Amino acid sequence: MLPPVVAAVDGSAESLAAAEWAAHEAVRRERPLQLLHAWNWHPRQGEGEIANAAQRQLARRVLRQAELRVLATCPDVRLHDAQAEGPATAALLKAAEQADVLVLGSRGLSGITGFLVGSVALGVVAGATRPVVLVRAVPRPRSGHGDVVLAIDLGEPCDEVVEFGFAAARRSRARLRAVHAWHAPGPLTPRPGDIGPGDAQEWLGVLSAVLGRWRDKYPDVELLETVVEGRPSQVLTRAASGAGLLVVGRRISERPLARRTGPVTRAAIQHVECPVAVVPHF
Numbered sequence: 001m002l003p004p005v006v007a008a009v010d011g012s013a014e015s016l017a018a019a020e021w022a023a024h025e026a027v028r029r030e031r032p033l034q035l036l037h038a039w040n041w042h043p044r045q046g047e048g049e050i051a052n053a054a055q056r057q058l059a060r061r062v063l064r065q066a067e068l069r070v071l072a073t074c075p076d077v078r079l080h081d082a083q084a085e086g087p088a089t090a091a092l093l094k095a096a097e098q099a100d101v102l103v104l105g106s107r108g109l110s111g112i113t114g115f116l117v118g119s120v121a122l123g124v125v126a127g128a129t130r131p132v133v134l135v136r137a138v139p140r141p142r143s144g145h146g147d148v149v150l151a152i153d154l155g156e157p158c159d160e161v162v163e164f165g166f167a168a169a170r171r172s173r174a175r176l177r178a179v180h181a182w183h184a185p186g187p188l189t190p191r192p193g194d195i196g197p198g199d200a201q202e203w204l205g206v207l208s209a210v211l212g213r214w215r216d217k218y219p220d221v222e223l224l225e226t227v228v229e230g231r232p233s234q235v236l237t238r239a240a241s242g243a244g245l246l247v248v249g250r251r252i253s254e255r256p257l258a259r260r261t262g263p264v265t266r267a268a269i270q271h272v273e274c275p276v277a278v279v280p281h282f
Contacts, residue, residue: 001032002030002031002032002100003031003098003099003100004026004031004032004033004034004080004098004099004100005022005025005026005029005031005032005033005034005099005100005101005103006022006033006034006036006095006096006098006099006100006101006102006103007019007021007022007023007033007034007035007036007066007102007103007104008036008037008038008092008095008102008103008104008105009035009036009037009062009063009065009066009105010037010062010105011061011062011065011066012105012137013105013137014105014106014107014135014136014137015066015104015105016065016066016069016105016137017105017135017136017137018103018104018105018106018133018134018135019033019035019066019069019070019103020069020070020073020074021103021133021135021275022101022103022133022135023070023073023074023077023079024073024074024077025101025103025133025171026077026078027074027076027077028171028172029100029101029171031078031100032077032078032079032080033070033077033078033079033080034080034081034082034095034099035063035066035067035070035079035080035081035082036081036082036083036084036092036095037059037062037063037081037082037083037084038083038084038085038086038088038091038092038095039055039056039058039059039083039084039085039086039088040055040085040086040087040088056083059083063081063083066081067079067081088120089120089123089124089127092104092120092124093123093124093127093128096124096128096129096130096132097129097130099130100130101130101131101132101133101277102124102128102130102131102132102133103132103133103134103135104121104124104132104133104134104135105134105135105136105137106121106134106135106136106269106276107136107137121134122261122266122269125250125261125265125269125278126250126260126261128278128280129252129280130280131164131277131278131279131280132277132278133245133275133276133277133278134269134275134276134278135275136273136274136275138273146174146242146243146244146245146274147169147174147175147176147177147224147242147243147244148165148168148169148172148174148175148176148177148243148244148245148246148247149177149179149236149239149240149243149245149246149247149274150162150165150166150176150177150178150179150247151179151180151232151236151246151247151248151249151264151268152178152179152180152207152210152211153180153232153249154180154182154203154206154207154210157210158249158279158281159281160249160279160280160281161247161248161249161279161281162210162211162214163214164247164277164279165178165247166214166217166218166221167218168245168247168277169218169221169222170218170220170221172244172245174244174245175221175222175223175224176221176222176223176224177224177226177239177243178207178211178223178224178225178226179226179227179228179235179236179239180203180207180226180227180228181227181228181229181230181231181232181234181235181236182200182203182227182228182229183229183230183231200227200229203227204225204227207225207227208225211223211225226239232264233263233264233267233268233271236248236264236267236268236272237267237268237271237272240268240272240273240274240276241273242274243274244274244275245274245275245276245277246268246272246274246275246276246277247277247279248264248265248268248276248277248278248279249265249278249279249280249281250262250265250278250279250280250281251280251281251282252280252281252282261278265278
């Protein structure tokens with residue numbers, strides 16, 4: 001069986017928006033969609049058993065609500081649901097390992113919604129070895145519309161991130177905007193090999209060279225290559241305005257205690273209104 005697109009749901013507007021986005025993505029990928037509700041298991045006898053039964057009943061209502069939302073907007077999706085016992089971070093990380101992509105709801109600046117509270121969602125993004133997409137419940141282009149914006153660090157271009165962006169653009173028949181943010185080296189701290197101030201065209205040449213083989217592999221994807229001077233987090237926030245998807249990378253740490261999202265990815269999660277795909281890579 002093909003790995004499913006997994007959408008975590010908790011009944012919030014954000015998680016329902018994530019489920020709807022995930023349904024369209026599952027159809028585009030020709031994968032099944034799994035709706036997943038995670039809840040905390042209570043190990044104590046008596047009181048714990050009552051709490052667990054209540055949690056299961058709540059989970060069934062949440063999943064049914066999400067099913068109705070998904071089928072109303074994407075009736076062709078192959079759908080099934082599941083419950084997972086918490087802790088939530090561990091349950092979602094386990095689900096991500098078996099998923100083609102994991103989709104979560106996000107409130108951006110006001111934190112992550114519902115059971116995906118703050119550190120839980122950030123823990124999933126920081127610990128997942130498969131791509132995670134965060135979706136906000138805000139008006140945005142309909143499925144298949146809006147550019148896919150691909151963030152590229154030309155110091156360390158990553159194949160997994162670049163291919164995710166190209167494949168997403170092809171599936172949704174959208175234009176791909178590859179964006180690199182650059183800044184001139186400080187006058188007191190020049191680095192060997194730095195391109196000097198005002199050399200945006202040289203950066204554009206580097207970007208074009210990096211993407212050359214991907215243009216050949218995805219000739220049907222319309223590509224716009226852009227370099228912008230400025231802080232990466234600010235550049236990407238502006239570039240993603242009105243986009244259908246922003247794709248950013250996250251380096252996987254081999255040390256569990258060193259897991260983190262990185263400042264650019266964290267800024268994207270907090271400020272960007274379109275769905276944000278975080279693609280892990282070594």
